[in-house]
Amino acid sequence: MAIIERPATVPAFVGDASASPPALVTPTAALGAFKRPVSTTGWKSWVFTVDHKKLGLMYGAVSLFFFLVGGLEALLIRLQLAAPDNTVLSADLYNQMFTMHATTMVFLFVMPMAAAFANYFLPLQVGARDVAFPRINALGFWLFLFGGIFLNTSWVLGGAADGGWFMYSPNSSPLFSPSHGIDFWVLGLQITGIASLVGAINLIVTIINMRAPGMSLMRMPVFAWMQLVTQFLLLFAMPVITVALFLLSFQRNFGAAFFDVEKGADPLLWQHLFWIFGHPEVYIIILPSFGIISEVLPTFSRKPLFGYKFVVFSGAAIGTVGWGVWAHHMFASGLGPVSVAVFSAATMLVAIPTGVKICNWTLTLWGGKLWFTTAMNFAIGVIVLFTIGGLSGVTHASAPADTQQTDTYHIVAHFHYVIVGGAVMGLFAGFYYWWPKMFGKLLSERLGKWNFWLMFFGVNLTFAPMHILGMQGQPRRMVVWPKKLTGEGFFNLGFWNQVATVGSFTIALGVLIFVINIFVTAKKVEKAPLDPWDARTLEWMTASPPKEHNFDSIPTVHALDEFFHRKYEEVDTEDGPRLVRVKSAEQILAEEEAAGDAHIHLPSPSYWPIVLAFSLPVIAYGVIFNLMLSVVGAGIMILGLFGWVLEPSVADDSDYDPPAEGSGPSKELASIG
Amino acid sequence: MADITIHEGAAAPADHGHDDHGHDDHGGAHVTSTGLSNNKLAMWLFLGSECLLFGGLISTYMLYRGRHGGGPGPAQVFDIPLTSVSSFVLLMSSLTMVLAVNSAKRLDDRNTRLWLMATALLGALFVGGQVYEFTAFYQEGLGFTTSLFSSSFFTLTGFHGVHVTLGVVMLIALAAIIGRGRISGDKAEVVEMVGLYWHFVDVVWVVIFTLVYLIPA
Amino acid sequence: MFTTGSKLFFGATALSVACAVVFAASTGGPTGIMGTVGLLSLAIVFGFLAGINFFNADGNVPGMQQGAEYTAAAAQPPVGSSMWPLVAAVGVAGLVVGAVSTPVVFKVSIVVVLAATAEWMVQGWSERASADAQYNAGVRKRMLHPLEFPILGALGLGAVVYAFSRIMLSVDKESTPWVFMVIGALIAVGAFVFAGRRNASRSTIVGICTVGAVALLGAGVASAVQGQRTIEEHPTTSGSALCLEGGTEVEIDDHASQDVSAKSSVIANIFLQSNDVVIARIPGFTDPEDNFSTITVPRSADVGIRFHNDSSSPQRITARLGTFGDAAEVVMCTTVVNPGKEAFLSFKIPKTNAASSTPLELVIPGVEGQQIAIVVP
Amino acid sequence: MEQSEAMVSTREGQFAGRRRLVGLAAGVGLVLAGCAKNAPQDTFQPAGSNAREIDGLQRELFYVSGIVGLIVFAAILYAIIKFKDRGQDIPEQSHGNPKLEILLTILPAIILAVVAVPSVAAVFKLDKKDNDCVINVTGQQWWWEYDYVQGSTCGGVEITKSIVTSGELVIPAHTDVLLRITSRDVIHSYWIPRLNGKRDAVPGRLHTLRMQADQAGIYTGQCTEFCGLSHARMRQAAVALEAADFQTWVTNQTADYVAPEADTLAATGEATFVAQCSRCHQVNDLLSPDGTPVLAEPDLYVVSGAAPNLSKLMTRTAFAGWTFDLISAECRDKLWNAPPDEFGALYLQGVTPECFDEANLRTWLRNAPAMKPMYADPTKLASTGGKTRGMPNLNLTEDQIDELIAYMLERK
Structure with missing residues (x-):
């Protein structure tokens, strides 16, 4: 049995007090503060943790919370639009609402939720014991959390951002948006942007450098591949938005001229910078979900992903071509016909690898032995809904058609099919698929089916009518729509607006059932089987939930879908070769445990990530309200940085107090270094 | 109980101590899938990301360099001889940085620290030159908010200056840490990492110097 | 606890x-x-x-x-x-x-x-x-x-940054590169010397470094106390006197044509032809050779014109943008443009023609009798 | 066909399949049959050559997409019914079929090439700029202003005198008109769906957009680039008139100012207008009591530096960013649905006393920002140096409002 080493102090106060006391005091008594946090239970084990699994769970919990916040904003928007000239929201509040709905959903839900899965499962899938830089991982999480909170405090500090998530200049300049909302938005996104950037570096290094022996890149699970592409996109897209945000905040807070038209500025500069980031961002949102369903579909089809290499390469192709299409968001901006034609053609090019993926998923189902669990339902839902979103995307890849469609509800329909139908449904597939791995309990399948069908119908009910609304002339971002422009007949635009509102509440009901399912499952005593889905990849080759060090011994990989091939072997029968189960998951786990490594050092928890992360919102509040506060924040940041640099990644022996109970052989001090 | 079990035919995985910032407390190199150390790979990735940061700033400057309205323009304020010298000083610091890395590889702590400090001093000199340049420009009527040219010029070169400053802080800290023997692991790698960053900052300056100062003149 | x-x-x-x-x-x-x-x-x-x-x-x-x-x-x-x-x-x-x-x-x-x-x-x-x-x-x-x-x-x-920048601010502009070079060279040479002499005692090195640091700081503080040299503001190209008189200022800024980045965004192209006749061509009309003598400009909007100097002498274009109330006449101009080059001028006219006591027009200083009227409805 | 038969014949395990099919059928049905009739901004009902060009392309794209979608859904449906787990063996662990995959890569590439070629061709076709009639279109928060470029010949009518109008763009039918679009503050976007796609109005830039209407009529549109607080209430229309009607319209727009008869309510209204409104709103050739011309100076009071010209307000059918009707709902419906040959005459009547919907204008004059959200609260204008964005509440008395309405009714 492998153990995590917990060095005892020299010498330890253990056992009976009457024994002759040793000469020195314990570290805690002596030091008090500045002992490394080493507890494995209680709140400290979460706040100071550097364990990728705990961080993954925290990422998940926080983004789920923001999902509910963003969903609430969406419901308010739909309520406002349920009737002509409605007055649920004022124009000002409505503008804030749709800005924050988009910002929250993109930056505080879909991206971090994908990061949650990446954090939790990438090391497990590639057979590593943690990510490459655990403290940086913790920093990323805290930055995301603080950035998200910072962004949302704008609601009570003078109003949220009201310029739309695209924040076009010059509408975002102080003259046209005098409240602090946009300052919060800019600085909040800078903070979460740093989180994404450090996360990207960390995960790329993990994937490239920390794979288990034998796991060549082409034996990596598709989820890991898609995350690799995503993280590369983040790595290169984040600095571009960082530049744009810096320019905007220099303009708003320090009077720079970047978007001042009177001084000759070109407002299209912002649009270019924003969309050079913004379009890769679309793939950043969708690719993790593609990865998840590329795990779920083979598992429940009982056969490998059809055309693994094609799926991998098309993912990489999407990631590459995705850089050359940003201006298709600007077909109406007056770019000139040549650029428009070039970007129009390039945009159609992106549809090819996307089409390849859809074909391969469908062909994965083909000839399989399909098991319709909730996770599988969600995954098939993704194929269907994403296909609709992708095809409506083709209709506005054509620039002339796009000049009619852009900024109408047709576009809203398109990207909600892609994001809700593609990304969010994919994340839900991930919840149902990996829940037993994360918590050791199965989510209720009965509630899960309700959850799926309500969301599936809800998405169609909400967003399908928007195709019609847009094509028949209802623009986006309108606090009201007038009765006189809705046309005649029963199926007038007012009717479809109401249908969409009903649909949005249907989705909300589906999500509510998911939340209920979480609580029901948490109360359940029954444990999930070790391998409930007869899964295929490495993360299932360890306990559920995994031990702190993930694997007792790092498995050697011989094939794609390693776990499956350990369980099944081909046996010749009279009807030809047949796959026969040769081992159970429990047996494989027992083998691995028996061969476990003895000395596993995990990096120690640390105070510094949270301290460093805390400094950034302080600086940001300072930029908005008073620069003196920024100075205080900068002080905290420098303290945190140097504390971090001067801290060894593994705690000194002296940081450990004696183990609570006895110094059995499993707890004895291993030789370090 | 067995020590680290190595599976047949396979290298030992990176099973212990995934250290940040090169504090390798266990000695011994990590075995990684690519053979490249995690720290170095991460630094390369970070620099790749930085390329786009400067790419965005340089593009902004290129778009706006001619737009100075009634205010002073590039041809009026730039002092090419001075900037050439400061560029040269920065390039020299790359040389001293190379020497520092060499010394570190030869496990020569004394000269490593010496070259690091020399690099830091040259870097500080460059920053000082930039502070002088900014002050002079300001007094010549080119404020941060004067025109699009001025805003984008100060932002671009200011960002670079901040990068140099951070580099100098890293160099000083590294020299101090080496002096106190706080790096028990592979010192050369840490020095090399800081060196990578430093060379990157220099290369960026070469690009900026060419595009911003030389081409319009 | x-x-x-x-x-x-x-x-x-x-x-x-x-x-x-x-x-x-x-x-x-x-x-x-x-x-x-x-x-x-x-x-x-x-x-x-x-x-x-x-x-x-x-x-x-x-x-x-x-x-x-x-x-x-x-x-x-x-x-x-x-x-x-x-x-x-x-x-x-x-x-x-x-x-x-x-x-x-x-x-x-x-x-x-x-x-x-x-x-x-x-x-x-x-x-x-x-x-x-x-x-x-x-x-x-x-x-x-x-x-x-x-x-x-x-x-x-x-300390280094402060001292060095103060020194640079106090010496002559011509001397700055030399000062920079000398201090940089001292650091580099010092480092090479110390690196070569491994047997130099620690205290010697520290001593020399201290002397250097004190010298730099001292010079910096002395420079700061002495004050900096006079740095003069650059003249700007706006101002009616310069715009209306023709002739050239000291520097001709050929790079002013880099302003012409938004080529599709000009409201009119103004050509000073080789025969010193000024014409306006307005993008969008069927016949690109249509010559206009008026341009219609919406009020209070930033608009741009492009000036093409096809004559044989360096010229600038000047926009006389009206005299409103008691204020002086608003005049804007490009820098002087060399023959064959072009320049971009953007302006914004806040009020209509009727509100101005002087005509709104584009003129070339030094070229008489040629103007393009600006109509601001 | 085959798939659906397979579905019908399979008794078991249709839980997922049937619902999916119902959903799909419902979805397709909705798209085909679910469109509103006569929606004024329907992009599928082009009324001019440019919009028709786009419509043709758009329909082609929808058909191609629809067919591809149906094939994919049929395949998925077939697979989930056919290959449901019925206790069969675990299938062969095949990793794909390279030939099939290459085929499935090339196929979408061909389809996309087929739609890309006409798209690119259309881009250049729509970009032509050969016109004799050029109109400046200037957006600002939250309305559009039009002025006709001098030297233009629109539908045979030469423009020699300034015409400034707002909200309703009046153009000659059957004629190519070039709009030069720009903005005075933030980015807006000009869109008349039945005549052409949209084009952004970007401050400091000038973008062109061609308009052509096949027949006389009114074509509504909206600003489609988010432009701040009252973006939803920034609307516009294009009105196409036959050549003769257009000539009449131009003549009327450039006609001399007719002062109200002395001692009428309207005459008092003129004085009230000069005192209260003329700071920002221009009425051409209006003279103050001392005989000097009254010139509006919106640049001193409004961020954008412009306010609608009210010389001919009552020739238009709506005001305040073309949001609130000047005419009653019946008159509006009658005008909107008038046949092309009757439309011109009806439109040129302007706002008649029978059709005038006084309530909207009255509410507006009582307190404009309450009717349409604007930044006009004098206590909150620190960032703009006291200038408003939109019209402030002028605190007019009911008497003043009566006078102004009487005066305004004569501006046609």
Whole structure:
């Protein structure tokens, strides 16, 4: 049995007090503060943790919370639009609402939720014991959390951002948006942007450098591949938005001229910078979900992903071509016909690898032995809904058609099919698929089916009518729509607006059932089987939930879908070769445990990530309200940085107090270094 | 109980101590899938990301360099001889940085620290030159908010200056840490990492110097 | 658990909260808010440290009790000497001097006293941490290095940057590259010399470096005291006199044509033809050769024209944008454009023609009888 | 066909399949049959050559997409019914079929090439700029202003005198008109769905957009680039008139100012207008009591530096960013649905006393920002140096409002 080493102090106060006391005091008594946090239970084990699994769970919990916040904003928007000239929201509040709905959903839900899965499962899938830089991982999480909170405090500090998530200049300049909302938005996104950037570096290094022996890149699970592409996109897209945000905040807070038209500025500069980031961002949102369903579909089809290499390469192709299409968001901006034609053609090019993926998923189902669990339902839902979103995307890849469609509800329909139908449904597939791995309990399948069908119908009910609304002339971002422009007949635009509102509440009901399912499952005593889905990849080759060090011994990989091939072997029968189960998951786990490594050092928890992360919102509040506060924040940041640099990644022996109970052989001090 | 079990035919995985910032407390190199150390790979990735940061700033400057309205323009304020010298000083610091890395590889702590400090001093000199340049420009009527040219010029070169400053802080800290023997692991790698960053900052300056100062003149 | 450390930090937290309350109550206006926020931030930081200390110690009650006799003061080794009382005393003296003389001395002294107090406090605390002096030193370093390193590093960097930039500002403009080169070369040469002479004693090197640093700082301070050379503002190209008189200013800015980036965005192209006739061509009309003598410009909107100098002499275009009320005539112009080059001029006319007492038109100074009327409806 | 038969014949396990099919059928049905009739901004009902060009392309794209979608859904449906787990063996662990995959890569590439070629061709076709009639279209928060470029010949009518109007863009039918679009503050976007796609109005830039209407009529549109607080209430229309009607319209727009008869309510209204409104709103050739011309100076009071020209307000059918009707709902419906040959005459009547919907204008004059959200609260204008964005509340008395309405009714 492998153990995590917990060095005892020299010498330890253990056992009976009457024994002759040793000469020195314990570290805690002596030091008090500045002992490394080493507890494995209680709140400290979460706040100071550097364990990728705990961080993954925290990422998940926080983004789920923001999902509910963003969903609430969406419901308010739909309520406002349920009737002509409605007055649920004022124009000002409505503008804030749709800005924050988009910002929250993109930056505080879909991206971090994908990061949650990446954090939790990438090391497990590639057979590593943690990510490459655990403290940086913790920093990323805290930055995301603080950035998200910072962004949302704008609601009570003078109003949220009201310029739309695209924040076009010059509408975002102080003259046209005098409240602090946009300052919060800019600085909040800078903070979460740093989180994404450090996360990207960390995960790329993990994937490239920390794979288990034998796991060549082409034996990596598709989820890991898609995350690799995503993280590369983040790595290169984040600095571009960082530049744009810096320019905007220099303009708003320090009077720079970047978007001042009177001084000759070109407002299209912002649009270019924003969309050079913004379009890769679309793939950043969708690719993790593609990865998840590329795990779920083979598992429940009982056969490998059809055309693994094609799926991998098309993912990489999407990631590459995705850089050359940003201006298709600007077909109406007056770019000139040549650029428009070039970007129009390039945009159609992106549809090819996307089409390849859809074909391969469908062909994965083909000839399989399909098991319709909730996770599988969600995954098939993704194929269907994403296909609709992708095809409506083709209709506005054509620039002339796009000049009619852009900024109408047709576009809203398109990207909600892609994001809700593609990304969010994919994340839900991930919840149902990996829940037993994360918590050791199965989510209720009965509630899960309700959850799926309500969301599936809800998405169609909400967003399908928007195709019609847009094509028949209802623009986006309108606090009201007038009765006189809705046309005649029963199926007038007012009717479809109401249908969409009903649909949005249907989705909300589906999500509510998911939340209920979480609580029901948490109360359940029954444990999930070790391998409930007869899964295929490495993360299932360890306990559920995994031990702190993930694997007792790092498995050697011989094939794609390693776990499956350990369980099944081909046996010749009279009807030809047949796959026969040769081992159970429990047996494989027992083998691995028996061969476990003895000395596993995990990096120690640390105070510094949270301290460093805390400094950034302080600086940001300072930029908005008073620069003196920024100075205080900068002080905290420098303290945190140097504390971090001067801290060894593994705690000194002296940081450990004696183990609570006895110094059995499993707890004895291993030789370090 | 067995020590680290190595599976047949396979290298030992990176099973212990995934250290940040090169504090390798266990000695011994990590075995990684690519053979490249995690720290170095991460630094390369970070620099790749930085390329786009400067790419965005340089593009902004290129778009706006001619737009100075009634205010002073590039041809009026730039002092090419001075900037050439400061560029040269920065390039020299790359040389001293190379020497520092060499010394570190030869496990020569004394000269490593010496070259690091020399690099830091040259870097500080460059920053000082930039502070002088900014002050002079300001007094010549080119404020941060004067025109699009001025805003984008100060932002671009200011960002670079901040990068140099951070580099100098890293160099000083590294020299101090080496002096106190706080790096028990592979010192050369840490020095090399800081060196990578430093060379990157220099290369960026070469690009900026060419595009911003030389081409319009 | 209330360890020595946590007590200290709880005390500091309480003190800073109290200070914040007193400050908030006694000082009004922006200063009051600023100071209160600062002090409260300090309280939060101390509270955080106190919290860590307090909670982290909780598992160890037996250990403390058992070890009490060994942690008692009597069991401690004798404390070492400390420089901090002296520094603090100097700081206090500085406070007094500063209070009666210059505020700068006063402020610096506050910093010195605070720094000395903090160092003293931590040193005192760490010396009681255990009976092992070496271990105690480790404790102290661990706590203070994250503070000391950045502060000392920043001070060093700041001193070099400050001194050098002051020197550069005070010498002649022509000399600046030489000064730069000489100081840079000194550093590089010094490094090479020291690197080569491994047998040079440490004190020699430190001595030389100190002399260099003092010289640089001294020169910097001297330069700052002496004041900088006169730096003159550049003249700007706006101003009606320059625009209307024709002729050339000192520098012809060929790069002004780089302004022409938004080529599709001009409202009219103005050509000064080789025969000194000025015509306007308006993009969008069927016949691109249609020559207009008026251009229609919406009021209060930024619009641009492009000026093409097809004549044989350097010329500029000047826009006379009207005289409104008692204000002077608004005149804008491009820089002088060399033959064959072009320039972009953007302007914004806030009122209609009717409101102006002078005509709105585009003219070429020095070319008589040729103008393009601007219509602002 | 085959798939659906397979579905019908399979008794078991249709839980997922049937619902999916129902959903799909419902979805397709909705798209085909679910469109509103006569929606005024329907992009599928082009009324001019440019919009028709786009419509043709758009329909082609929808058909191609629809067919591809149906094939994919049929395949998925077939697979989930056919290959449901019925206790069969675990299938062969095949990793794909490279030939099939290459085919499935090339196929979408061909389809996309087929739609890309006409798209690119259309881009250039729509970009032509050969016109004799050029109109400046200037957007600002939250309304559009039009002025006709001098030297233009629109539908045979030469423009020699300034015409400034707002909200309703009046153009000659059957004629190519070039709009030069720009903005005075933030980015807006000009869109008349039945005549052409949209084009952004970007401050400091000038973008062109061609308009052509096949027949006389009114074509509504909206600003489609988010432009701040009242973006939803920034609307516009294009009105196409036959050549003769257009000539009449131009003549009327450039006609001399007719002062109200002395001692009428309207005459008092003129004085009130000069005192209250003329700071920002221009009425051409209006003279103040001392005989000097009254010139509006919106640049001193409004951020954008412009306010609608009210010389001919009552020739238009709506005001305040073409949001609130000047005419009653019946008159509006009658005008909107008028056949092309009757439309011109009806439109040129302007706002008649029978059709005038006084309530909207009255509410507006009582307190404009309450009716349409604008930044006009004098206590909150620190960032703009006291200038408003939109019209402030002028605190007019009911008497003043009566006078102004009487005066305004004559501006046609």
